[in-house]
Amino acid sequence: MPATTSGxxxxxxxxxxxxxxxxxxxxxxxxxxxxxxxxxxxxxxxNPYSAEDVDQMADNWYTKLTGSIDNSDGMSVxxxxxxxxxxxxxxxxxxxxxxxxxxxxxxxxxxxxxxVIICAAESSFFDLxxxxxxxxxxxxxxxxxxxxxxxITSGPYANNIWxxxxxxxxxxxxxxxxxxxxxxxxxxxxxxxxxPSWLKKLGVPTMSGLPSGATDNGTTITFSNGLVxxxxxxxxxLQMAAAGDIPADDEPLVNEYxxxxxxxxxxxxxxxxxxxxxxxxETRYFRFGYSPLKGVRVTYVGQELHWYQQQLAGAQG
Numbered sequence: 171m172p173a174t175t176s177g178x179x180x181x182x183x184x185x186x187x188x189x190x191x192x193x194x195x196x197x198x199x200x201x202x203x204x205x206x207x208x209x210x211x212x213x214x215x216x217n218p219y220s221a222e223d224v225d226q227m228a229d230n231w232y233t234k235l236t237g238s239i240d241n242s243d244g245m246s247v248x249x250x251x252x253x254x255x256x257x258x259x260x261x262x263x264x265x266x267x268x269x270x271x272x273x274x275x276x277x278x279x280x281x282x283x284x285x286v287i288i289c290a291a292e293s294s295f296f297d298l299x300x301x302x303x304x305x306x307x308x309x310x311x312x313x314x315x316x317x318x319x320x321x322i323t324s325g326p327y328a329n330n331i332w333x334x335x336x337x338x339x340x341x342x343x344x345x346x347x348x349x350x351x352x353x354x355x356x357x358x359x360x361x362x363x364x365x366p367s368w369l370k371k372l373g374v375p376t377m378s379g380l381p382s383g384a385t386d387n388g389t390t391i392t393f394s395n396g397l398v399x400x401x402x403x404x405x406x407x408l409q410m411a412a413a414g415d416i417p418a419d420d421e422p423l424v425n426e427y428x429x430x431x432x433x434x435x436x437x438x439x440x441x442x443x444x445x446x447x448x449x450x451x452e453t454r455y456f457r458f459g460y461s462p463l464k465g466v467r468v469t470y471v472g473q474e475l476h477w478y479q480q481q482l483a484g485a486q487g
Contacts (some may be wrong), residue, residue, distance in 0.1 A: 177289075177320075177323075177332075177348060178320045178322065178323070178332060179213070179319040179320035179332050179348060179387055180210065180213065180280060180283050180284065180285055180319060180320050180366070181207075181210035181211060181213060181285060181319065181366060182210060182211050182212070182213060182214075182215060182216075182217045183209075183210050183217070183317075183319065183334050183346070183348070184206070184208060184209060184210075184217060184219055184220065184221050184223075184224055184277055184346065185221075185344055185346060185347050186221055186344035186345065186346060186347070187206065187221045187224050187225065187336050187346035188221065188225070188345060189200065189202050189225075189228075189336040189337050189344060189345065189346075190209070190342055194229065194240060194242050195232070195239060195241060195242060196243045196337060197241070197243065197244040198229070198232040198239075198245075199244075199314055199315040199316070199336060199337060200244065200245040200249070200250050200253075200287075200289065200315040201228040201229075201231045201232040201235075202224065202228040202255065202315075202335070202336040203228075203287050203315045203316060203317050203334075204228070204231070204250065204253050204254055204257060204287065204342055205224045205225075205227040205228040205231070206224055206228075206317055206334055206336065206346065207259065207285050207287065207317055207364050207366075208227065208257050208259060208465055209223055209224050209227070210285070210319075210366070211405065212368040212401070212462055214365070214388075215388050215389075216389045218389060218400065218401040218402075218404075219401070220342070221346075226462045227257075227462050227463070227465065228396075230441065230462050230463040231253050231256070231257075231463065232245070234463065235249045235252065235253060235420075235439075236249075244313070245353055247263075247289075247360045248363065249295075250287070250289075250360070251263070251362070254288045254362065254364065256464065257303075257464075257465050258465060258466070259364050260364070260365040260367075261287075261362045261363060261364045261365065262279075262284075262362070262363045262365070263360070263362055264276070264279065264286070264361035264362065264363055266360070266361065268358075270354075271419060272358055272361070273353050273354060273356070275361065276288070276331065276353060276361060277321055277329070277331070278320055279318075280318055280319075280320055280321040280331060280361075280362040281321055283366070283369050284363040284364060284366070284367060284369070285317055285318065285319060285363070285364045286317070286318035286320075286361060286362065286363050286364070287315060287316075287361070287362040287364060288315065288316050288317070288318050288333075288356065288358065288361060289310075289313060289314070289315045289343070289358070289359040289360045289361075290313065290314065290316075290356045290357050290358045290359055291311075291312075291313055291314075291356075291357040291359070292305065292309040292312045292313060292314035293309040293312075293357075294355050294356050294357040295314060295316065295333075295335065295338075295351055295355075295356065296351060296352040296355045297338070297341060297349055297350070297351060297352075298326075298327045298330060298350040298351065298352050299349065299350055300340070300341040300342075304338035304341050304349070304451055305334065305337065305338065313359050314335075314337070315339060316333045316334060316335040316336075316351075317333060317334040317335075318331050318332070318333055319331075319332045319333060319334050319348065320332040320348075322350055324330050327350040328352060329353075329430075330350055330352055330353050330354075331350070331351055331353050332348050332349065332351075333348075333349055333350075333351045333391055334346050334347075334348065334349075334352060337350060341349070342428065355373065367405065367406075367409045368408075368409070378415065380408075380411050381393065381394075381416060381417070381418055381419060381420045381421055382418050382419070386404070386408065389404075390404065391404050391407060393421045393422055395421050395422070396420065397421065397422040397423075397425055398422070398425060399422060399426070399451065400426065400427075402460055402465065402466035403426055403431070403458045403466060404462070405419075405466070406458060406466045406468065407458075407482070409467075410456075416455075417454075419454065420453050420454050420455050420456070421454055422451060422452070422453045422454060423452045423453060423454065424451060425451065426449050426451040426458075427449060427451065428445035428447070428448070428449050428452060429447075429448065429449060429450050430448070431447070431448075431468070432447075432448045432449070432450055432459040432460070432461050432464075432469070433459060433469055433473075433474055434474065434477050434478070435470070435473045435474045435476070435477035436470075436473070439464070440461040440463060440464050441458070441461050441462065441463040441464070447461065448461035448462070448464075450469070453473070454470055456471070457469045457471050
């Protein structure tokens with residue numbers, strides 16, 4: 171299913187993410203929320219990801235931090251923060267006062283263009299449109315995690331929030347579609363405001379600084395040599411361009427290609443037991459790598475070059 175338009179949300183997300191697949195745990199909601207945020211893109215842009223991309227990253231992180239994909243341990247706040255850092259997501263923990271001021275903190279973060287990972291009592295999530303909790307089971311005494319995706323500013327649900335909830339299976343709509351939830355009913359356990367890569371302080375940066383002759387049409391950066399950057403590598407490259415980190419004469423040396431491991435010099439960092447398979451792309455100045463576990467990273471070019479130099483010296487010696 172294609173991604174929805176932003177529609178008052180602070181990002182463009184993927185619809186119909188099925189967290190409750192056979193053989194997996196319903197307790198991975200924290201990992202799914204973080205992966206959902208990672209796979210969101212700037213409003214007005216086309217989201218290149220799929221529901222399976224979200225699922226795969228969530229499964230890998232849940233397994234890494236809890237030991238298996240089918241346990242019921244859930245994830246702690248320190249594990250959530252470790253995962254966000256590992257995904258390369260900037261975040262601010264919102265301190266809880268356990269009164270109505272917490273709702274205002276969530277509203278302000280959303281007003282600022284951030285996304286909020288909300289952990290709260292599952293029984294306290296209330297879908298305003300269907301008039302009840304959006305679950306088909308007894309929610310006591312469990313906690314749950316969702317993404318606050320935007321502030322509702324008008325209409326019958328004004329001053330509440332849009333959310334993305336990967337286990338909301340009741341009400342006649344697919345899970346993880348945009349839904350209006352009653353913020354006043356939420357009994358918070360933790361709140362983390364995630365700062366999307368396209369935000370610069372509290373504003374959206376102008377995507378400038380691409381190399382001479384390079385153009386971006388919203389899904390693809392095309393360079394003067396005819397090569398392209400797409401999906402996650404494109405998003406990271408645009409972020410670097412906005413920060414002024416891309417030299418004017420940079421260009422790809424190759425289009426994105428599959429590789430296993432992503433880095434010969436440090437293969438296990440990208441994943442273990444087959445999860446280190448991913449893709450890479452080199453430009454004149456940079457090397458970009460991706461694996462389901464680590465997401466998109468700018469890799470250590472010097473470290474990788476040194477590994478190949480050692481292999482060459484060994485072969486010649």
